[in-house]
Amino acid sequence: MELARRGLNVVLVSRCDEKLRQVAKEIEGQYGQKTHTIRVDFTHDHIYPFVAEQLQDMEIGILVNNVAMSYSDDFALFLEIPSAEQKITEVINCNTLSVAQTTRLVLPGMLQRRKGLIINISSQVGIHAQPLLALYSATKAFVIYFSQCLHAEYKSKGITVQCVMPFLVSTNMNKMKSSCLVKSARAFAREALNTAGYSSYTSGCLLHAMQSFAFGLLMPDWLRMxxxxxxxxxxxxxxxxxxxxxxxxxxxxxxxxx
Ligand SMILES: NC(=O)c1ccc[n+]([C@@H]2O[C@H](COP(=O)([O-])OP(=O)(O)OC[C@H]3O[C@@H](n4cnc5c(N)ncnc54)[C@H](OP(=O)(O)O)[C@@H]3O)[C@@H](O)[C@H]2O)c1
Incomplete structure (x- = not known):
């Protein structure tokens, strides 16, 4: 939404046709930008030839690797993950494989044009390892390392890779209402996008930067672990x-x- 508000055409990717149609309609109606929708489920590993086909001949200037899933509505031990055998594969595919594979598809075009921005959404639990969210926390750490290394590899070729590590944002994932501690999704997207091009490693907004600092002080590794x-x-x-x-x-x- 925020990208469309700033005048960009948008490719939307998600699992749900209805949701895709609704968001595309909103973007076209509200901001007059073109949209293209791709329905895929990132828990599967065989989808990338289809995604590549859909993106063929498109000039992607900004890639936002936002997709991720959690697996429990509260803190849980690793072996308490429901349907663990299947869920482990799904979470790793959705939260990490998607980032690497989608980048692989989009980066060559950016390199040809010698410009591009890749925004990878990690989390504060990627910086501060979080027991009882072990698998999710580890997938978010992957996103941080991947982003930092990619930025170092490609920045001299005109590509910026930014890693965003939010605290709490009011979304379907955490089902929290926005408040003085929980940012609304719209406000977060707006502030976070303002940091693109200025910072390759960011909490995304001032509130979350302050929370990250305070969390590091109040909840040091030795205590959290x-x-x-x-x-x-x-x-x-x-x-x-x-x-x-x-x-x-x-x-x-x-x-x-x-
Ligand atoms: N919310 C927070 O407090 C918070 C904090 C730190 C980091 N983050 C990160 O922020 C990013 C966005 O999360 P969110 O809070 O906005 O979560 P969300 O409301 O659950 O949104 C996740 C997005 O990913 C898509 N998605 C989920 N599973 C998918 C799948 N298997 N295949 C295709 N698309 C899928 C969803 O679309 P469909 O459901 O339509 O498929 C939705 O667009 C994630 O990377 C998350 O880790 C969130």
Whole structure:
């Protein structure tokens, strides 16, 4: 949306036809920019020839590697990941393979034109390793290293690779409402895009830069990684889960349909 607001045509990629149609309509109606939609599921590894075909003959000036998924609605031990065998592959494909493969498809065109911007969305849990989100946190660390190395490899050829590491943004992923601590998606996108070209490694906005600094001070690695702290965090998450379960039971006992 923010890219369209700034006058760019947009290629939208997601799993859901309905959502793609709706966003494309909004962009075309509101900003008068052209759109092209590609429906793919990034949890699969065989989709890239199709994506390549869809992008053929298009001049992609800015690539935003935004797609990612989590696997639990709360903190959980690695072996508590639901349907772990399948989920592990899906999360790695969606959060890391997509970044490398899509970059592989788009970068050659940028190199030919000797200009291009790749924005890779990581997370603060990619910088500050987060126990009880082990797999997600590790995939976000991949995005940081990949971005930094790629930036070093290609900046002399006119390509900027920026890594954005947000704290909390109000989206479908975390289902939080925006507040003084949680940025709205629109406000975040606007501020983060203003940093493109100025910073290749950023929290994306001032609020998140301050939160990152404070988090580093208040929650140093030794504390975040200590068994006692992780144990307490896990117990609290388990209690929240039990409460949610109990709430659901009360709810159904009253005979109210979900
Ligand atoms: N929200 C936060 O607090 C937060 C904090 C730090 C970092 N981040 C990062 O910010 C980025 C955006 O996340 P978000 O919070 O906006 O999450 P989101 O609301 O769940 O959006 C994720 C996007 O990825 C797409 N997507 C998810 N799984 C997909 C799949 N298998 N195939 C194709 N598309 C898929 C979704 O589209 P469809 O559902 O339509 O397919 C959606 O457009 C992610 O990289 C996330 O790690 C978010």
């Amino acid at each position: 200590s068994s006692v702290f992780v144990g307490k965090l896990h117990t609290t998450a388990q209690q929240r889960k039990a409460q949610r379960g109990a709430y659901k039971e009360d709810y159904t006992l009253e005979g109210i349909e979900e």
